[in-house]
Amino acid sequence: MNPTIPLRVVHGACPHDCPDTCAIRVTVDGDRVVGFDADPDHPFTDGWLCAKVRPYLERVYAPDRLMHPMRRSGAKGHGQWQRITWDEAIGEITDRWKAIIAEHGGAAILPYSFSGTLGLVQMGISGERLWNRMGASGLERSICGAAAESAVIHTLGAKTAPAAEDLKHSRMIIIWGSNPASTNPHFMPFLQTAIRNGTKVVVIDPRRTTTARRAHLHLQPHPATDGALALGMIHVIFAEGLHVEPWLEANTIGWRELRDHVGAYTPERVAGITGLDASVIVDLAREWATSGPAMVKFSDGLQRHENGGQTIRSLIALAAVTGQIGKRGGGVYYSTSGYAIWDSEAAGHRSACPPRPRVINMNRLGAALCGEAVDPPVMSLFVFGANPVAASPNSGKIIDGLLREDLFTVVHEQFMTDTAKYADIVLPATTQVEQVDLHRPYGHRHLQYNAQAIPPMGECRSDWDVMRALATGMGYTESWLHDDAEAVIREVLDASRAANPTLAGITLERLQAEGTVPYTFPEPDWVPFSDGVFPTPSGKVELRCDRLAAKGLNPLPDYVEPTEFREAAAGTLTLLGGAAHHFVSTTFANQLSLMMKEGTPFIELHPEDAAERGIEDGDDVRVENARGSCVLRAVVTDEVRRGVAVSPKGRWASLSQGGRTANWTVSDRLGDLAGQSTFHSNRVTVTPERAAMAQPVEAESVAD
Ligand SMILES: Nc1nc2c(c(=O)[nH]1)N[C@H]1C(S)=C(S)[C@@H](COP(=O)(O)OP(=O)(O)OC[C@H]3O[C@@H](n4cnc5c(=O)[nH]c(N)nc54)[C@H](O)[C@@H]3O)O[C@H]1N2
Ligand SMILES: Nc1nc2c(c(=O)[nH]1)N[C@H]1C(S)=C(S)[C@@H](COP(=O)(O)OP(=O)(O)OC[C@H]3O[C@@H](n4cnc5c(=O)[nH]c(N)nc54)[C@H](O)[C@@H]3O)O[C@H]1N2
Ligand code: SF4
Ligand SMILES: [Mo]
Numbered sequence: 001m002n003p004t005i006p007l008r009v010v011h012g013a014c015p016h017d018c019p020d021t022c023a024i025r026v027t028v029d030g031d032r033v034v035g036f037d038a039d040p041d042h043p044f045t046d047g048w049l050c051a052k053v054r055p056y057l058e059r060v061y062a063p064d065r066l067m068h069p070m071r072r073s074g075a076k077g078h079g080q081w082q083r084i085t086w087d088e089a090i091g092e093i094t095d096r097w098k099a100i101i102a103e104h105g106g107a108a109i110l111p112y113s114f115s116g117t118l119g120l121v122q123m124g125i126s127g128e129r130l131w132n133r134m135g136a137s138g139l140e141r142s143i144c145g146a147a148a149e150s151a152v153i154h155t156l157g158a159k160t161a162p163a164a165e166d167l168k169h170s171r172m173i174i175i176w177g178s179n180p181a182s183t184n185p186h187f188m189p190f191l192q193t194a195i196r197n198g199t200k201v202v203v204i205d206p207r208r209t210t211t212a213r214r215a216h217l218h219l220q221p222h223p224a225t226d227g228a229l230a231l232g233m234i235h236v237i238f239a240e241g242l243h244v245e246p247w248l249e250a251n252t253i254g255w256r257e258l259r260d261h262v263g264a265y266t267p268e269r270v271a272g273i274t275g276l277d278a279s280v281i282v283d284l285a286r287e288w289a290t291s292g293p294a295m296v297k298f299s300d301g302l303q304r305h306e307n308g309g310q311t312i313r314s315l316i317a318l319a320a321v322t323g324q325i326g327k328r329g330g331g332v333y334y335s336t337s338g339y340a341i342w343d344s345e346a347a348g349h350r351s352a353c354p355p356r357p358r359v360i361n362m363n364r365l366g367a368a369l370c371g372e373a374v375d376p377p378v379m380s381l382f383v384f385g386a387n388p389v390a391a392s393p394n395s396g397k398i399i400d401g402l403l404r405e406d407l408f409t410v411v412h413e414q415f416m417t418d419t420a421k422y423a424d425i426v427l428p429a430t431t432q433v434e435q436v437d438l439h440r441p442y443g444h445r446h447l448q449y450n451a452q453a454i455p456p457m458g459e460c461r462s463d464w465d466v467m468r469a470l471a472t473g474m475g476y477t478e479s480w481l482h483d484d485a486e487a488v489i490r491e492v493l494d495a496s497r498a499a500n501p502t503l504a505g506i507t508l509e510r511l512q513a514e515g516t517v518p519y520t521f522p523e524p525d526w527v528p529f530s531d532g533v534f535p536t537p538s539g540k541v542e543l544r545c546d547r548l549a550a551k552g553l554n555p556l557p558d559y560v561e562p563t564e565f566r567e568a569a570a571g572t573l574t575l576l577g578g579a580a581h582h583f584v585s586t587t588f589a590n591q592l593s594l595m596m597k598e599g600t601p602f603i604e605l606h607p608e609d610a611a612e613r614g615i616e617d618g619d620d621v622r623v624e625n626a627r628g629s630c631v632l633r634a635v636v637t638d639e640v641r642r643g644v645a646v647s648p649k650g651r652w653a654s655l656s657q658g659g660r661t662a663n664w665t666v667s668d669r670l671g672d673l674a675g676q677s678t679f680h681s682n683r684v685t686v687t688p689e690r691a692a693m694a695q696p697v698e699a700e701s702v703a704d
Helices: 056-060 086-104 120-127 129-134 146-156 164-169 185-196 210-214 226-239 245-251 255-264 267-274 278-290 308-321 344-348 362-372 395-402 463-474 485-497 508-514 546-550 592-598 607-612 689-703
Strands: 008-013 023-029 032-038 070-072 081-083 109-113 138-140 172-176 200-204 217-219 294-298 331-333 359-361 380-384 408-413 425-428 437-439 446-450 516-518 573-576 602-605 620-625 628-636 644-646 683-688
Touching: 008 446, 023 446, 032 056, 070 086, 086 109, 086 380, 086 408, 086 425, 086 463, 109 120, 109 129, 109 138, 109 362, 120 129, 120 344, 120 437, 120 463, 120 485, 129 344, 129 463, 146 308, 164 185, 172 185, 172 278, 185 200, 185 210, 200 210, 217 278, 226 255, 226 267, 226 278, 226 308, 245 308, 255 308, 267 278, 294 308, 308 331, 344 485, 359 362, 362 395, 437 485, 446 508, 485 508, 508 516, 602 607, 602 620, 607 628, 620 689, 683 689
Parallel strands: 109 380, 138 359, 172 200, 172 294, 200 217, 294 331, 380 408, 408 425, 573 644, 602 628
Antiparallel strands: 008 023, 023 032, 070 081, 070 425, 437 446, 446 516, 573 683, 602 644, 620 628, 620 683
């Protein structure tokens, strides 16, 4: 520490894909960050960071961070690199793109980004402006929660959630297919307060998670049957006259059709579908209906299957039939991201750009690269803030695509990820302390500003700085492709304020000065929908949704068994891959201290499932289906229900046995709404790896 230069403290925000968007105080000594601490005064962050981000400076100062641009000097994926300058990199990329555009049009270029950072500038604007100007292919960003978002919008009209402070007013909370103890950790103290206040907590999850251990009741249905469970509960509520008819009459459309529709979901039939006892379903329905205020909290893990959208609509309907929506302590707790909608023209300047030629679903990346995208084929892929080889479905197919000799791949990254390995050019990215951004959370009701604390390390550049340099290389002179990050934030905020009363009084200057700025509400503890306003076409909760009918979908929430389950061979297990406690998707899964906490890549198996397959705790097992396979360490535990296996997401192939992860088995089939990924309707066989290894040796000796 230099005694003559005082330490500076700047406002930071956690950029990761987590609802909590923590407020951070970054302490800087000269050009070095010496402190990365939670803001003690923030009402949600409350002075503590999670286990993943507390050691963030290990990431910033990791010796293996990418520090300069590189060009591939060996075969694709072989890890041989030559250092180049930024001028060479930008020159080579834009020369290639100009040639591709001349021959195939802008549609042959595909930008691929997702959740490395959730910042407005580094993710949002960087994913829009340059690509719009270029006329590149768009990306359908549906790997995470697209079906739930679409279901919420179609049903309620807005993604708005109550304040966590209101949990203490609930008499009952169902945490449904959500694991906040790992994925939304700052929710947990509010839940604890509610529990101390007498709130009953039910967790519905095929796995006994850390969250489930805190609950009064834990139910473990078969995966992807939650829609049937909710519809069965609604059946009981109507059958017993426990619905709140005046509320339904005043605030919903289609409740009578829903009542008739759920006639088929008798507790006995739903018991057969879910694997729960009929009496459990009836009791839960009665308790839900009679102990309001009652709240259902869900997040995205629940809907990552083929029937995910309709499942979420069923859960919302459950809250509606008992009139819970808009009540303090009741209703639906999903996302707060809809409290501020960024003005799309200011964000993307689409009106000044050629029309978007097409949109490619990110879950179909491998398929798109391997020929599904035709006329033109994808000739160049630019990946930033994402690690599709390790995080996206059907990894083997993605690699097949990345190995195409005629594909020009650029990856902008902090580390040499499984995806960066296959690039033609790798560009080094800044971390959050080296860049400016504005963060709109999905788990609380404050905007968070992130100031740049230190200059970029090495030759690293932020996403937006790379986009600006690429725009120069392409010869694009529009000022909105060259404005700095602060100017962009100001432009988007100013344009968005008119349509968003929540942004009243929120300016760039205020954000820079205060770091955390709460949204403006009619009253500070505003309960969403308490005014009875639902911004749907009908102005009501659309239990029957004609917009879905117009798309050829069932206008009523429904349960349909995923195709993969219907077609599954006997003896297969359903593989779930929810959040790892110490990683955020594949981010942090290369950080030694966190890898040690998470342990060897594993798969949890129920003792009876393991015994049937001759598998013991600690064995290596092969997890396989027609798409691919990987080797994982068996953890035999009764925390998973029979027929279900769990291998948390996030592992890097290059750090896994055999160089492959569970995502080699994951289907790239799309779900029912919004092109949703279907990670959790995945069937696999699990066999002891020793047997699998013995076979080829035998075959060889026979051939001899
Ligand atoms: N520590 C940590 N935090 C994270 C992440 C991370 O990787 N690690 N990822 C972030 C991201 S990208 C997201 S989208 C959120 C996700 O946040 P969550 O949705 O809370 O996380 P998941 O673990 O994906 O899923 C939650 C639970 O759903 C269960 N589940 C899966 N299928 C079904 C089903 O069919 N029915 C029922 N009832 N339950 C089911 C899983 O067993 C899991 O425990 O978390 C974010 N936060
Ligand atoms: N098996 C299984 N897999 C899953 C899921 C599952 O349920 N099961 N869930 C999925 C879900 S919910 C999600 S959201 C996806 C997430 O998938 P991705 O969005 O691909 O997220 P990450 O794997 O975390 O990769 C983000 C990358 O961005 C980099 N990065 C961080 N900050 C920056 C930055 O400022 N600039 C640039 N250029 N790079 C940066 C990080 O180093 C990291 O490598 O994963 C999915 N994968
Ligand atoms: S990952 Fe979530 S809980 Fe952890 S510091 Fe970031 S926002 Fe906070
Ligand atoms: Mo996600």
